[in-house]
Amino acid sequence: MWSGQPHPDEGHPPPLEAVPVPWKSTVSCKSHRESSVAKEAQGEEGPAATQLDVSRLRSSSMEIREKGSEFLKEELHKAQKELKLKDEECERLSKVREQLERELEELTASLFEEAHKMVREANMKQAASEKQLKEARGKIDMLQAEVTALKTLVITSTPASPNRELHPQLLSPAKAGPRKGHLRHKSTSSSLCPAVCPAAGHILAPDKEGKEVDTTLFAEFQAWRESPTLDKTSPFLERVYREDVGPCLDFTMQELSALVRAAVEDNTLTIEPVASQTLPTVKVAAVKYGSTNGFRAPIDTTCALSGLSRTCRHRIRLGDSESHYYISPSSRARITAVCNFFTYIRYIQQGLVRQDAEPMFWEITRLRKEMSLAKLGFFPQEA
Numbered sequence: 001m002w003s004g005q006p007h008p009d010e011g012h013p014p015p016l017e018a019v020p021v022p023w024k025s026t027v028s029c030k031s032h033r034e035s036s037v038a039k040e041a042q043g044e045e046g047p048a049a050t051q052l053d054v055s056r057l058r059s060s061s062m063e064i065r066e067k068g069s070e071f072l073k074e075e076l077h078k079a080q081k082e083l084k085l086k087d088e089e090c091e092r093l094s095k096v097r098e099q100l101e102r103e104l105e106e107l108t109a110s111l112f113e114e115a116h117k118m119v120r121e122a123n124m125k126q127a128a129s130e131k132q133l134k135e136a137r138g139k140i141d142m143l144q145a146e147v148t149a150l151k152t153l154v155i156t157s158t159p160a161s162p163n164r165e166l167h168p169q170l171l172s173p174a175k176a177g178p179r180k181g182h183l184r185h186k187s188t189s190s191s192l193c194p195a196v197c198p199a200a201g202h203i204l205a206p207d208k209e210g211k212e213v214d215t216t217l218f219a220e221f222q223a224w225r226e227s228p229t230l231d232k233t234s235p236f237l238e239r240v241y242r243e244d245v246g247p248c249l250d251f252t253m254q255e256l257s258a259l260v261r262a263a264v265e266d267n268t269l270t271i272e273p274v275a276s277q278t279l280p281t282v283k284v285a286a287v288k289y290g291s292t293n294g295f296r297a298p299i300d301t302t303c304a305l306s307g308l309s310r311t312c313r314h315r316i317r318l319g320d321s322e323s324h325y326y327i328s329p330s331s332r333a334r335i336t337a338v339c340n341f342f343t344y345i346r347y348i349q350q351g352l353v354r355q356d357a358e359p360m361f362w363e364i365t366r367l368r369k370e371m372s373l374a375k376l377g378f379f380p381q382e383a
Contacts, residue, residue, distance in 0.1 A: 147352070211362070213358070217236075217239070217361075217365075218358075218361055220234075220235045220236040220239065221360075221361050221364065223235065223236065224236035225348070225357060225360070228345070228348050229349065230265070230346075230349065237345075240341070243368075244368045244371040244372060244375075245261075245338055245371065247375050248334050248338050248371045248372075248374055248375045249261045249334065249335070251305040251306055251334075252305065252306050253304065253305055253307055256304060256305060256325065260305070260316070264342060266319075267346070268318065268319040268320075269316060269317075269318060269335070269339065270316065270317040271314055271315075271316050271336070272315050272316070272317065272324070273313060273314055274314060302326070303327055303328040303331055304325035304326055304327060305328075306330070306331055308328065310328035310329070311328065311329065312326040312327060312328055313329065314326070314327055314329075314332050316335070330374075330379055332379075333374045333379030334375060334379075336374075337367070337370040337371040337373075337374040338371060340370065341364070341368065341370075341371060344363065344364065344367055345364070348360065
């Protein structure tokens with residue numbers, strides 16, 4: 001407690017030296033002052049630490065923000081690059097799609113065009129095939145008619161006994177009737193005539209001659225019959241050419257003989273009976289026959305094959321040539337005998353002769369006999 005002395009300056013604390021303090025109280029005050037100073041120091045240090053923490057937080061957040069911004073920028077840059085690549089890829093794929101669409105359209109158009117073209121070609125081929133089929137059927141019908149006629153000719157007429165109804169040129173002048181100009185016919189023959197000829201209406205007289213099959217000739221014929229051909233290299237035809245065909249067609253005029261032989265082999269030889277008006281020389285009076293339209297008489301002229309002056313009632317034409325050659329009856333008989341042989345073997349080759357081997361062999365032997373007789377000068381007299 002103070003002695004009641006007024007404070008020199010009211011409102012202000014007195015100086016420390018003026019205040020008498022006991023020791024104990026002084027020590028306590030000192031400690032109290034130190035503690036208060038420490039508290040004040042602590043109070044002053046607290047805001048500074050807080051401010052430091054705040055600044056540190058701010059710096060950390062700035063660093064985090066900067067790093068995040070950099071990271072985001074990098075990610076954005078990457079995303080932009082990827083987006084650009086995607087755009088380029090999309091553009092490329094779009095171009096590819098457009099190109100594929102164009103190619104598909106072109107391919108579709110070309111396929112349709114090709115399909116239409118194939119349909120047109122198929123229709124044209126079908127029309128052509130139908131036309132060819134129609135023509136082929138017509139030809140088949142015509143060939144069947146010709147085969148029927150040939151079979152009729154084969155059955156009803158042979159060179160040895162011809163059917164005069166099928167060959168009007170063989171009729172006598174009184175039965176032949178009037179003819180104009182001359183008649184033309186291919187030299188033909190036929191296969192074996194059966195014992196009874198229905199069209200002729202008579203029975204043929206049996207052959208009284210004795211005969212025996214030559215085994216060598218028959219073996220050659222059988223070998224040829226298995227595969228019939230007109231090739232001269234086969235033993236059968238080679239023998240016939242050497243022994244019969246060659247000598248029978250060996251005339252004095254060698255050049256014309258070779259042409260006649262080739263025409264006979266090719267079946268392009270034509271023998272025509274001629275009328276009196278066509279012959280170059282007339283030495284005797286013509287004998288009228290039938291009517292005033294034509295005359296036929298024994299006329300002497302030169303045979304083109306033998307070169308001899310003979311009575312020529314026929315002439316030959318080779319192939320499509322317009323040239324004609326007058327021939328004598330002997331030359332005609334020789335040519336006809338060879339033509340009969342070739343016609344018969346052609347019938348065999350075409351399958352028109354349906355007989356056993358032996359009858360066919362004997363018919364060929366008979367035709368070879370005719371060639372031999374014609375070569376020796378034997379020939380039937382014309383009616």
